[in-house]
Amino acid sequence: MPNLVVVGTQWGDEGKGKIVDLLATRVAAVVRFQGGHNAGHTVAVGGEQYKLRLIPSGILHSGTVCMLGNGVVLDLEELCAEIEALVARGVDVGPKRLRISRKCHLILPYHRLLDEARENYKGDRKIGTTGRGIGPCYEDKAGRCGVRVCDLEDMELVRRKIRQALDEKNALLAGLYGRKPITEREVLDSIVRPAARIKPYLADISEEIALVEGAGGEILFEGAQGTHLDIDHGTYPFVTSSSTVAGNAAAGSGIGPDHLHRVLGVVKAYTTRVGSGGMPTEQGGEIGGHLQKKGVEFGTVTGRERRCGWLDTVILRESVRLCGVNSLAVTKLDVLSGLPELKICVAYNYRGQIVEYPPQAEGGLAEAVPVYETMGGWTRSLDEIRSFAELPAAAQDYVRRLEDLAGRPVSMVSVGPERDQTIMR
Ligand code: IMP
Secondary structure (H helix, E strand, O other): OOOEEEEEOOOOOOOHHHHHHHHHHHOOEEEEOOEOOOOOEEEEEOOEEEEEOOOOHHHHOOOOEEEEOOOEEEOHHHHHHHHHHHHHOOOOOOOOOEEEEOOOEEOOHHHHHHHHHHHHHOHHHOOOOOOOOHHHHHHHHHOOOOOEHHHHHOHHHHHHHHHHHHHHHHHHHHHHOOOOOOOHHHHHHHHHHHHHHHHHHEEOHHHHHHHHHHOOOOEEEEOOOOHHHOOOOOOOOOOOOOOOOOOHHHHOOOOOHHHOOEEEEEEEOOEEEOOOOOOOOEOOHHHHHHHHHHOOOEOOOOOOEOEEEOEEHHHHHHHHHHHOOOEEEEEOHHHHOOOOEEEEEEEEEEOOEEEOOOOOOOOHHHHOEEEEEEEEOOOOOOOOOOOHHHOOHHHHHHHHHHHHHHOOOEEEEEOOOEOOOEEEO
């Protein structure tokens, strides 16, 4: 298998964790290249569920090395907790299995406090962030005042950076948001112990990828969140703070773009979104309730109910273009069983015009009215189906129509959370 980038084509939660877990047996290494523990990748193995946030979904296969590239932001306490939780369940998460870039920026307690305080302050203009400090950490990275993993080698440098940062952070926390200021001691306490714990894992990820490739190994780059949460291309300002498109797999792990050979886009058979922002195909009532309940659509990280609606091929089409998607993996097709008819959004009516790509103006998506095609539903459960030909005719038609509208072939169809509930085409 050539090097492969796996990205979400919607607003995250497409089921990338399951797809990466399945494909991880075919590669030597799985690399995360952006985001932090705002991500939540769920993998089901033999009836057991693993919820991964930072550690790549390849960790459940003992032959695969997992790497966190420079584009990832790290909360050290959360990372250590995730490592310990996996170890307690018998998963090998030793330094041979997990490698962490020294260039990753650290999420510090003031980032989390500012994320929460700022969201509360926004009143009805909330982004609906996961409250994990992701945005404020990326802000400091861009503002050139972040603390990086490599700084941990020099605690005097770390102290100096934190002291300087606290002048500004506490002025905001206490002065503007009316919160309790945070002390240098509190910040240091949150990193000293976990810093020692992760020391053996630290690496030059760019070099390690080159070594794996040099030995003939292939790499899978695991995207987090989804294309429409991208800081540039997503539904700004209701986006995350990193670049979620496939091209960032190169910059976020320290390799050239010529090493990204293929891109697999993961698309849920319907649409979900957590947090604020336009979602033209959102459904309340019975349809939304069916998708929410049958799809168990609750955020992995925050437990919030996900907003649910019909498949939107306008945003899918744009993701195909933005990420250079070669083929698609459709997930949760089984959730649509039992709906008498299905709708697919094929275009939008935007300010009186029919458009095939999302409007770019801020808030434009909230004004877009979906243009739907109606397709027949099916009643049969898909849980036991293992080949495309066995799918009910209406389910086959649905997948083929999705392919037509996206302009890319569907190479995988998932019909349940377990590894074997997957149809390879
Ligand atoms: P942040 O990434 O915590 O700053 O949140 C920004 C927006 O991205 C919010 O709407 C979140 O709900 C959304 N978001 C962040 N991570 C994920 C994810 O892994 N899945 C789905 N939505 C996410």
